[in-house]
Amino acid sequence: MTNTDRIEKRVILRAPRLRVWRALTTAEEFGAWFGVKLEGPFTEGATVRGTITLPGYEHVTMEMLVERIEPERYFAYRWHPYAVDPSVDYSPEPTTLVEFRLDEADGGTVLTIVESGFDRIPPARRSEAFRMNDRGWTEQTRNIERHVSEP
Secondary structure, eight states, X not given: OOOSSEEEEEEEESSOHHHHHHHHHSHHHHHHXXXXXXXXXXXXXXEEEEEEOSTTOTTOEEEEEEEEEETTTEEEEEEOTTOOOTTOOOTTSOOEEEEEEEEEETTEEEEEEEEEOGGGSOHHHXXXXXXXXXXXXXXXXXXXXXXXXXX
C-alpha cells in the first residue's frame, strides 16, 4: 500500500544534535543546504520568504509559515508544495506541514523529516507535487548531511 498523503525520510547525521538544530533553524544555515536565500529569521507564527537559489528555480519565491519550534527537538512549518509556476496563485490552496524531529543516535543525531497533507492539495497537481517533493526530500537529506559534516 502506498501512502499518498505523507512523505517521510530518516537519516542518521554524524553531528551533534545542537549542530543539526542550528542547520535547521538558523535561516542562513537552512538556506545554505536547502538552496534558498531567506529574508528573515525563523520565529513561531512568522511567515518567512526567500528566493530559491537552485539552478532552474531562481524564479521561485518560497514562503513558509513557521508553525512550531521546540529547541533541539522539533521544528515545523507550512508551505505550498512544489509551488514553482510564477503565473499561478497558490495562496487559496491548502498547505502541507513539514516537520523535522531530532533524536539521539550513537555517534550522531537521527533526523526525521515528514511532509504531510498532500491529500488536500488540488487533484490537478497533487501527484506531481508529491513526486517532486519526495525526490526533493531525498536530495535534501543528502544536502544537510554534507552541510553538518563540514568543519
